[in-house]
Amino acid sequence: MCNGGYMENPFIYGERVTGEYFWDREQEVERLKIDLLSSQKVFLISSRKMGKSSLVATVLEQLEKQGIITVYLDLEKFSSYDKLLERYLNCLMKHEGPLEKALDFIKQLLPQLRPEIRLDEEGKPFFSFGLGRSPQGIENIESEIYELPGKISEKKGKKIVIVFDEFQEILDFNGKHIEGVIRSEVQRQRNVGYVFCGSKKHLLADMVSSPERPFYQIGPIMRLDKIPGETMLRFLKEKFLSANIDVDGGCLDQIIEFSRGVPHYVQMLAHRLWDYSVSKGKAEAGDVQKVVNELISQSFEEFQSRWGNxxxxxxxxxxxxxxxxxxxxxxxxxxxxxxxxxxxxxxxxxxxxxxxxxxxxxxxxxxxxxxxxxxxxxxxxx
Ligand SMILES: Nc1ncnc2c1ncn2[C@@H]1O[C@H](COP(=O)(O)OP(=O)(O)OP(=O)(O)O)[C@@H](O)[C@H]1O
Ligand SMILES: [Mg+2]
Structure with a gap:
């Protein structure tokens, strides 16, 4: 992409990617879309940095265009379970316009919930349970919150899709109990699709494949595999070519080899190689090694302390x-x-x-x- 004569780096890492930055995965996108359109409860499991969050972001974008209400919640971000529930309620309500109106909606649907409206640090209103101050315990409200998507979809006559990213994090909050509550609510929701995703593979696989766990056989398990090297090589060549950067044949192969099919590392090394070569107009033999060395030297102290522990x-x-x-x-x-x-x-x-x-x-x-x-x-x- 050319921005006022300046060539923007076409490689992104460290955040979810969609659109032109999201490569391949056509089959996975289609499959996930089909499953969610039929309101399945999908477990999406892969090793780290394989592209789960980017895949769901891409699918959610497409579903939103079809008028489906979507909610995305990253469970890694919460220090406590009540914060998680509070945020979830706010996400579910974000489609209801002003909070006062949304409050009426909640009063009608779930009269016991009784959230209050407070202001955050930036002065923006949000729903809070005021748990510290009221005798109303989490147990009294959690099933109501998990029930809410079903009620919203019924009332609005619309499908809803909900993503719980890094879902295994619930295990750190009274997990077994929460699993049971979520399962009993979501299985009744005929018009709500769910994705439970995460990278702690054995924890998630255990949840769906152990007969004694509440999530046993709740829905399809989707495993996200590596992106084939040739496919990523094609994308790399295309991007460097479109910027007229003359790349020594071996450079891109070295990126693919180092990355072992993990898209995060391909994007990371390509991003750095691009920065390294864009002003010279070429990438030469040895440049990828320089880029790797540079990345390692930036993390050297962190690696040392990791090792020391x-x-x-x-x-x-x-x-x-x-x-x-x-x-x-x-x-x-x-x-x-x-x-x-x-x-x-x-x-x-x-x-x-x-x-x-x-x-x-x-x-x-x-x-x-x-x-x-x-x-x-x-x-x-x-
Ligand atoms: N389909 C893709 N095309 C291009 N790059 C991708 C793709 N999927 C992932 N990436 C790259 O990998 C990085 C990590 O992707 P993402 O955060 O989606 O993975 P993840 O599996 O959710 O990782 P984590 O295990 O950390 O949650 C992205 O920032 C992007 O650079
Ligand atoms: Mg992720």
């Missing part, structure tokens, strides 16, 4: 995986080669590193969720 068994294992990859970690050869100790303790260490979000596992192979931290561990740790 790890116990020795974790350090050993991470170093091994950074050098030899995460396949066959429990084979005799691998364990001996890297001096890892007993399989039972390695298993415990692996689980703990996955719980902390440092490692993830796909098709039996363990990998670093942060590829720059992986490279740092490989290159800078003895």
């Amino acid at each position: 790890l116990i020795t068994s974790k350090k050993l294992l991470l170093k091994a995986i950074s050098v030899s990859g995460g396949q066959n970690v429990l084979s005799k050869k691998y364990m001996t080669e890297h001096n890892l100790g007993y399989p039972s303790s390695i298993r415990r260490t692996l689980l703990s590193l996955m719980d902390e979000g440092i490692l993830d596992k796909e098709d039996g192979s363990y990998f670093f969720t942060d590829l720059l931290f992986c490279r740092w561990t490989k290159d800078y740790v003895e």
